[in-house]
Amino acid sequence: MFKDFTSEIMSYPGGEKITACMQCGTCTGSCPTSHAMQYTPRRLISLIRANQRDTVLQSLDIWKCASCYSCTTRCPRGIKFTDIMYILKNLAWKEQSKMENKNIAGFYNAFQGLIEKRGRMNEAELIMKYSFQTNPVKLLEFAPLGMKMLLKGRAAFSAPSVRNQVQLQKIMKLAQERGGE
């Protein structure tokens, strides 16, 4: 379908300029989490260009991106690396449904599940779902903070929801089906 991984990335919105990269490393130097990455932003680009698809998509480093747009703001070649990270995560999510890191997968699943179901988010419920999907002991870790938030009136008691759930679920489903190819 695609000649190589580079052309695959270029086919998605936001990935089109990847071949302009001159490996200057400004992105890595600007990235607040690159210190914890084996494959930093600059290296990820060189791996993509070397067609190392599996190495890139299996790396947990792409999930360390906080979407701060620092790399995108500073890249001298106008590469939107934040968007490239999103493209990589989209592909990895679609293809490696069993991600190695349970915490990451569990959180994303919990968040997305709540949106697809009700359309609005409630942090307390998100934490509950997340804990049950990963390790219920986590609830104990969150409890002291949850208690404080509750006392300050910063926790919602009822689960919020959009009224037109049918419409929201329909457009999310259509987008899911369409995003497939």
Next chain:
Amino acid sequence: MVAYQYYPGCSLHASARDYDESVRGVLGHLAIKLEEVPDWNCCGATITPSLNQLQSQILPARNLALAAENRGDLVVPCNACYMSLKKVQHNMVKYKEIREGVIDIFSQAGLSLTGMPEVRHLLEMIMEDVGLAKVKEMVTKPLKDLKIVSYSGCQLVRPLGFDDPEDPQALDQLMEALGAKVLPFSQKSHCCGSSLMTTQPELAFKMVDSILEEAKKVGAEMVVVTCPMCQLNLDAYQGQINNKFNRTGQLPIIYFTQLMGLAMGLSKSQLGIQRGIVSSNKALEKIV
């Protein structure tokens, strides 16, 4: 009375109720009317775009479609929501496949994007439409000698944002107009880690610690924020972070609208100031 549409986002109905209270308090005081977008949905933050690009356009786009039925710019108090909304507008202009995808899906669900509103962050709207002159005029209790650093966070000022991405100015200027003493701060637009706080706290703890430590070092008594998620990360997790890195001292994290309200004579409780996990009482002693 000037009227705007208001997209509070999920946080302002729950963990950031204090932000919502202060937004409504201050804008009411300025005779600005806010109409909440009917039946809005979560914008997907940074989570949905990580999983499915088209879905991440659909979520904010539905809010734009609902807002398109009414008049007035769309005012947004959350940095992440602001970025999501601006981004889908940008993408729909720039990428044919996104434009066609969204329009096609919406046509099957009775939604239309004709007459999309202008999206503005609350801080942007206050700076541009209210203006510093008017703000100064409204100040009855100047924040005399209150030493603060302003922390705009990242998503507000990045590619599609409205201020300098490296050294944002708006929040500093607004705080000075209220009479506060704004201290020099190099991490105004550094990232706090957003949702990494839950999935990979070891990364986010370090990011927040670095922000708080510099703020303490320059002598700040408070950190002023423009986003519910920045507030949550810096305020609610501060205790755990202090323990982890053996830090002393606590810094209250306050919304810019709360300080505006105080300077304009509104009461602390009206502005939700008691809801901070780190108490602001001591820092605010000299002004209230």
